[in-house]
Amino acid sequence: MINRQLLHPESIVVVGGSNNVHKPGGALVRNLISGGYKGTLRIINPKEDEVQGIKVFHDAGELPPTDLAVLVIPAKMCPESVETLARDKGVRAFIIISAGFGEETKEGAELEQRIVDTCDKYGAALIGPNCIGLMNSWHHSVFTKPIPTLHDKGVDFISGSGATAVFILESAVIKGLPFNSVWSVGNSKQIGIEDVLQYMDENFDPERDSHIKLLYIENINNPDKLLFHAGSLIRKGCRIAAIKAGSSESGSRAASSHTGAIASSDSAVEALFRKAGIVRCFSREELTTVGCIFTLPPLTGRNFAIVTHAGGPGVMLTDALSKGGLNVPKIEGPEADELKSLLFPGSSVSNPIDILATGTPEHLSLAIDYCEHKFKGIDAIFVIFGTPGLVQLYEAYDVLHKKILECKKPIFPILPCLHTAGPEVAEFLSKGHVNFSDEVTLATALTQVMKTPRPASPEIELFGVDVPRIREVIGRIEGNGYISPEHVHELLECAGIPMVPELVSADKAELEAFAEKVGYPVVAKVVGPVHKSDVGGVALNIKTSSQLEYEFDRMMQIEGAKGVMVQKMLRGRELFIGAKYEPRFGHIVLCGLGGIFVEVLKDVSSGLAPLSYDEAYSMIRSLRAYKIIRGTRGQKGVNEKKYAEIIVRLSTLLRFATEIKEMDINPLLADENDIVAVDARMRIEK
Amino acid sequence: MINRQLLHPESIVVVGGSNNVHKPGGALVRNLISGGYKGTLRIINPKEDEVQGIKVFHDAGELPPTDLAVLVIPAKMCPESVETLARDKGVRAFIIISAGFGEETKEGAELEQRIVDTCDKYGAALIGPNCIGLMNSWHHSVFTKPIPTLHDKGVDFISGSGATAVFILESAVIKGLPFNSVWSVGNSKQIGIEDVLQYMDENFDPERDSHIKLLYIENINNPDKLLFHAGSLIRKGCRIAAIKAGSSESGSRAASSHTGAIASSDSAVEALFRKAGIVRCFSREELTTVGCIFTLPPLTGRNFAIVTHAGGPGVMLTDALSKGGLNVPKIEGPEADELKSLLFPGSSVSNPIDILATGTPEHLSLAIDYCEHKFKGIDAIFVIFGTPGLVQLYEAYDVLHKKILECKKPIFPILPCLHTAGPEVAEFLSKGHVNFSDEVTLATALTQVMKTPRPASPEIELFGVDVPRIREVIGRIEGNGYISPEHVHELLECAGIPMVPELVSADKAELEAFAEKVGYPVVAKVVGPVHKSDVGGVALNIKTSSQLEYEFDRMMQIEGAKGVMVQKMLRGRELFIGAKYEPRFGHIVLCGLGGIFVEVLKDVSSGLAPLSYDEAYSMIRSLRAYKIIRGTRGQKGVNEKKYAEIIVRLSTLLRFATEIKEMDINPLLADENDIVAVDARMRIEK
Incomplete structure (x- = not known):
């Protein structure tokens, strides 16, 4: 709950302010004074009578009512101090610099929780604990250097790490990048990066406020909130760039399926940033270079x-x-x-x-x-x-x-x-x-800015998707795990995704009749085992009923066989669509050409469900093999519009069926007219 | 002809040295003095009696014999000055700072040539004209700032552009990178970047000399020389990194064939650097970061x-x-x-x-x-x-x-x-x-260092290649342009590259007999037209002699048809090898999987002929689709050793047949045992 007392306090008390500028308590007071704070500055310190020329209160009891308290005292003393100040002195904003809380021990986490409860009770804002503080042009409540140039049209910088914020500021001041505010959210117990963005979004005044936001993120606690407010701010004319550190850990994550292995949590971040329109950066140097680019008028073209x-x-x-x-x-x-x-x-x-x-x-x-x-x-x-x-x-x-x-x-x-x-x-x-001292570093950052799309439409494309029936089907499925082909079929049908004609049965005659109806050649696949081809459970190009009979008898002998599925055999270019549910983010949807393109070349692109048509087209067009979809060298392409439609519809289906944790349609068969799903798997966890 | 007088002059005369340190003539004298030059410093200036505390000669006639002359006078006065100094004063090294030569006008080019002729006549070294000069720890004969820290184990830096050298030094001094020598070669009339490397290579003393060389190159005048001496220095324990500016112009070059379009001159640079073991950089920041990495002990692993x-x-x-x-x-x-x-x-x-x-x-x-x-x-x-x-x-x-x-x-x-x-x-x-202020910039540069291979063996793999016969076949071919399939066949045979059995003839009966011998199915292709498939000149999977007769009659009607080629029809994975002759560099050899991998995905890797086995393996393994060659997901791979062998042999053939300006073998058909060339084209220019 960000408030006036936090942003523009009439009075500040530094609890633990001291004369030793080599300690945070002293450095913070020095920064407030040298930053020209125009409100009333007070200090609580039981051991001093005067600190840096300011009269000291030995104890909170003596203190007049105050807006903001900055705490630079041992962790275990904080909860009581917060309680006293909020209850007796009307303090409605706290910045807790002190460390030794949830980031270190269980006891620390308990202390932290008591502070949050107190703040929530009194409607007070809380930054930290375990942070370098907050600075804007009104008050420099930080204990660190450097202090950058601060003015209204500078950058709003929000950092999930205090030390990293300092190093980013180092990289910024050399370039001349000005700031409007610097937020170090520390343990983010009440106010995290997403909350600061929410506040900025909900209170945005295009005349008064800065249009540039830079973020350093270690954990995305609330992806939906980040997406919503970042996208909204960008639509209002802001420009946002961010580092999400920790992109490589994801590589080691195990996943049970093929799609799982590709859709790492880093691709969730990537997809989220693209959907929000956030320029993704990977280094301090790149973030501050992009920040400098943002201070210039927006580019209207590429020349x-x-x-x-x-x-x-x-x-x-x-x-x-x-x-x-x-x-x-x-x-x-x-x-x-x-x-x-x-x-x-x-x-x-x-x-x-x-x-x-x-x-x-x-x-x-x-x-x-x-x-x-x-x-x-x-x-x-x-x-x-x-x-x-x-x-x-x-x-x-x-x-x-x-x-x-x-x-x-x-x-x-x-x-x-x-x-x-x-x-x-x-x-x-x-x-x-600002100054860009290296031209290639600038060009690389500019490329990153130019390739970031506009925020996607936040509306969900519902046309042709039968949401009530999706819920009804999901409700009907029992247990967790891979669901039956019939259920897959039904769910795809609800989303209006065309499928190859098929029939699952354990009745040979019924299957033969079906094959006659759709016309030979057909494909037969065993139903039951997950990895069908590994157990010899797939037979292609069956041309006669006697061949079908033979395959049926053979497949029903395979361990775990519950029946056989017969499909019309089609030809076309193989496409792939997959999805994986990433906790907190939602479904990451992947698309690409099937076969080796996905398996060997890893040529897939990703998006975060639900997807708009624009996003689906952008996914398709960012494939390295896009030329094949478009058609190349006399070879006809595939119906791109229908491919986009299937991606959009599937993403809508997933939005309303978060129980689907993993799925793929592999392959879809596509030509210049039609695209039909041939084989699909879905795994459900309720 | 780099000599002692250039590197360690006992005496230096600055022709045009002045008191105005805001002009090159004054700044150069200042730099020599503040650099602590311990030899005798002389100045020629008709208008001054004393310059920066040094007695001035009004005219070259008065000058005692001197080792090195640095000229900072108008271009048109240079040739005579050089002549006088070399003839009468024993000057055996010249650094010409002055501009206004070949880089500007034809007249300037003539002046330049007169200077070179004089220097060559007297065995004098010549740096420039149009440069910032040369500095080492003995003498700072440059007019520019900054002057970096200079010591024996610092970097030898050779630059093809003076202003760029200055900016690179700016980026270096901030990092603490020390230098041993800085060479600005200007118009490189006598001594170019390659010549400096040659000197360093031929006089290399591992105890005395610096092991680090950084290069800024705008034009590679003598690729062979660069390759030879850079590779040799690296084999002696040196580490070399370079920028070759101008990589993007190449994109616009037109080329008549498919291979031509891919093998741009930038891929020639890329291939040359890889062959020599030079770490390729793309910015001043990256070059100086790599320079700093080179000052540390070499890495022995990746952890x-x-x-x-x-x-x-x-x-x-x-x-x-x-x-x-x-x-x-x-x-x-x-x-x-x-x-x-x-x-x-x-x-x-x-x-x-x-x-x-x-x-x-x-x-x-x-x-x-x-x-x-x-x-x-x-x-x-x-x-x-x-x-x-x-x-x-x-x-x-x-x-x-x-x-x-x-x-x-x-x-x-x-x-x-x-x-x-x-x-x-x-x-x-x-x-x-040294200091790396941004960790990601360091990691990126380090990646570039680690992925640069060791220099390739300079030996040519001759085993199985019949060089005399190659020369005999080339000698026999008349005229320029695409050569006949028979000649292509013969040349590949000389290199020991296996081909699918084929016969070219205009005699239907002869072709039918051949098809019977090798066995149906066969393929028929028209001979004459270059783009065979565009004119309907290819028929696959011919299973009977009557089908062959029909296709023969049809193809002989195609405009330009001189005959028909019949080949045994084979199956396998399609591979591709191509080559293009790049003037001065030699042949760039490309390899990849055929079809869409080359045409759509541009998944090719390149090397500079002649290629060693190590290089061929490195090319194959750097393909994105390498997994397909190695075999994947139950699919058998192809015989990698034979693929490498064909690449090596072809590169040897090309080394001895530089008349071949463009060629490709597309496809080769490969399985886990054998690889055979199916179709090949070669264009010759004598």
């Missing part, structure tokens, strides 16, 4: 001009952009010739625009102006400008400063000489700009 | 311990290492328990070893000692150590300093707090260490 006074970095940047599917289009024509005539001989304007090492600030200004006003089809401008140490760069960087303010197209400053031109870069940053 | 006092970066590092195929093995057992008991409660030792934010320098020391001495199966140690700003890190970094000197296992220091702990990091670097 970039590069203005440089050094050839090499321009070429490396071009390489990296091209690798990421972004363009550095050739610039030519009379206006290009005109610019060339205004630069030194030997300059190149064909993009990269190389104004040469001897290029002046005026040349830089001209080149930017031509990109902004004259050259067609340019969406943004990169400027690479360093120095071999002969002259200072104040003038050139002042040109860059003015052009960034003036131009409508985003300008990405790449200033590589952090050592030789340190003071000039610092002055440039002090004017409110 | 890493992570010692950290912050959880998050340890997790992100683990993720990034796992993604790159490197391991962070679980540490457990009595010795792990012992370490845990020595750390603060709540520490983790299971790897990452988290000594907690409160962990002391002693804890750091202990954790490193356990990784070095007690924990089995650890090849290297990462140490992540920053600060939230409470205490200074001098003590902790001193522990790290001592452990790096003491331990046999490489220790990678990750010190993230460049801002808050700036002075501590600087002191650490001043003791001769």
Whole structure:
């Protein structure tokens, strides 16, 4: 329950504030003072009379009513302190820096719970425990350094780890990235990352609030909440990037089926981020680079001009952009010739625009102006400008400063000489700009931004899916485990997914009649054993009734055989759809071409159910083998629209049947007209 | 012709040296003086009597004999100056900083040529023109900043671009990377990157010389020379990394055939680097990070311990290492328990070893000692150590300093707090260490290092290849273009590559007799048209002689038909081998599974002919679909040894038949026993 007292306290008490700035209690007071906190700052410390020039209360009893308390005292003293302050002093927000709670011991977890109960009882906000604190432009209630530049349009940064937050800030301050708020949620006992996002979403004011959110996440406690509020904020115009650390552990998880092995929990994170429209980052460097990109006007296209006074970095940047599917289009024509005539001989304007090492600030200004006003089809401008140490760069960087303010197209400053031109870069940053010191790191981060889709529609596609009947079928199934082909058939039917004509029976004559009806050739499969082909339980291309009789008799001898399924034999391209239920996330749906594409090449893409048509198309089109689906080299493709439809319908079915923990349809047979499911398995846990 | 006068001049004259340190002539003199040059420094400048405290000669005539001349005068004055100095003053090494030569105009190219001719005539070394110069620990003959730390075991850095060299040095000094020499070769008129490598290779002294070379390359003028000397240096114990800028332009190159389109010139670079054992980098940041890795002892395995006092970066590092195929093995057992008991409660030792934010320098020391001495199966140690700003890190970094000197296992220091702990990091670097400020950037660079193979054997595998006959067949072929199937057949036979039995003829009876002999079914293909299937010139599965007669008559009607080829029809897995001649590089050989694997999935790997068996196996095993070749899920694989043999033999054939500009064998049919070529095309240009 984030409140005014937490965000904008009129008064703060630091419980455990001290004179020793090498300890958290002292450093926190120092940060509050040097951060220019304008409310009333109070301190409780039984052993001191004055701390850093501030009069000290020896005990909570003496304290006047206060808005926010920051606790920097031993864990076991916290519950009582919180109780006293909330009950007697009207404190309605707590930041607990202290460690030694649930992250360490069972006793600690109990202490923690008492604090949460107290806070909930009094309607008080609680950040922590075990965190570095919270800072915004009103109050710097953190004990750590560095303190970044803070202003309203800076980044809102929420971190699940305090030390990592510090290191991310280190990476940010060097780039000039400004912040609006920094939240270290620690053990997240009352307020976690998802709750902060919820607050920001529900109270969003596009004029007042920052539009940039960066997250460092170790555990996604509430995926639905994260998805809902992140997606909602992005739809309101925000831009969000996040690291989810721990992507590799998932690799070791065992899973009972094929689909299970592919749909690791990391693919759940991946699918969640894509669905929400969150840019996924994997390092501190990447997160802060994306943060800097977010401070610039949003890109309206993929065509970039590069203005440089050094050839090499321009070429490396071009390489990296091209690798990421972004363009550095050739610039030519009379206006290009005109610019060339205004630069030194030997300059190149064909993009990269190389104004040469001897290029002046005026040349830089001209080149930017031509990109902004004259050259067609340019969406943004990169400027690479360093120095071999002969002259200072104040003038050139002042040109860059003015052009960034003036131009409508985003300008990405790449200033590589952090050592030789340190003071000039610092002055440039002090004017409110960011700097990307390595052009390839920038291009890689930009690629990651550009390939992140818009948030998916939160609506569920219900058309053609019979939800009441799904619930009725699920209700009827007894026990857990793989369900019978008839039930699979029924559930797919409820979702309107077409299936190959088939009949399951233990009656030979009935099966023969069915085969006559649908027409030979047919396929026969034993019913009962799970891994049918391993026990010789599949016979393809049965052309006559006598062949069918023979196979029926043979299969009924297989151990566990309960009957035989006869299907019409079809031909077509094999497709695959699978799904796995990931606790808390819901169903991860996978699609791909069947056979070796899934099994050997692992060419599958994933999405989080329920899926929209846009998401289904995006999944299909991100397959490496997509060309085969589209059709290639004279070979006809498959009906992509129907494939998307089946993916969407299946995802809706799963949304209403969370008892299905694992399933696959493998294969579906597809041609340019139709797609039908041939074989499917579902495992249920109620 | 690199010589003593260039590397260790007893005397240097700066022609155009001045007092204005904002111009190259002044900055260069300043750098020589502040670099502590111990030889005799002279200056020629008609307008000054003294420059930066040094007596000036107004004209070359007055100059005593001098070893090295650095020219910082207008381009058109250079040729005469060089002539005078070489002829009259015994100057045997020139560094020409001046620009305005071949890089700008035709006249400039002529001036340049006159200089080269003079230098060659007098046996003088020439660096440039159009460069920032050359620096080593003896003389800093560059006009630029920054000047990195220089010592004997630092990096030898050779750059094809001066401005880029400056920016790479910027990225290096921040990391503490030391240099032994920096070469800016400019227009490379006499000495290019390859020549510097050749000199280093031919004069290599493992005791005296640096073992680390970094290259920034824009054009590979002599791929053979680069390959030979880079490979040779690496075999002598050196480690080389390089950027080749301009990898994306290649994408736009048109090529007449399928193979041509895949084997772009960038894949030639890729293949060359792999063959030489050069670690390929794509950014300044990556190159300098790899350079820093090279300063540490070489890795002997892929198992890493992570010692950290912050959880998050340890997790992100683990993720990034796992993604790159490197391991962070679980540490457990009595010795792990012992370490845990020595750390603060709540520490983790299971790897990452988290000594907690409160962990002391002693804890750091202990954790490193356990990784070095007690924990089995650890090849290297990462140490992540920053600060939230409470205490200074001098003590902790001193522990790290001592452990790096003491331990046999490489220790990678990750010190993230460049801002808050700036002075501590600087002191650490001043003791001769490097720093990786971002753990994921390090892991990515390390992955690149670990996946670079050892240099390939320079020997050509001749066994089973009939070179004289290859030359005889090539000599016999008239004209350019696609050659006849008979000639293709003959050439493959010379290389000992097995082919499906086939006969080309325009005589129907002869073909029928052949089909009877090899046995039906057979395949018939028209001979003449290049794209046979597009004109209906292929018929599969011909089972009778009357069917063959019908197809023969039909095919002979196709425009351009010269005859019909009949082959035995075989079954098996389709494989592909192709090659393309890349000017200056030689043949790029591609391999992969045929059909959609090549055409849609672009799953091919490449190597530079001639290929060793090791290289061929490495190519095959780096295919995404390698599992299919090895055999998977009950499906038999194909004979990998024979596939490698065919790749090696074909590459030898191509080495002796550079007239073959493009070729492919598509498909080869393979099973677990045999591989035979079914169809092949070759295009020759003499």
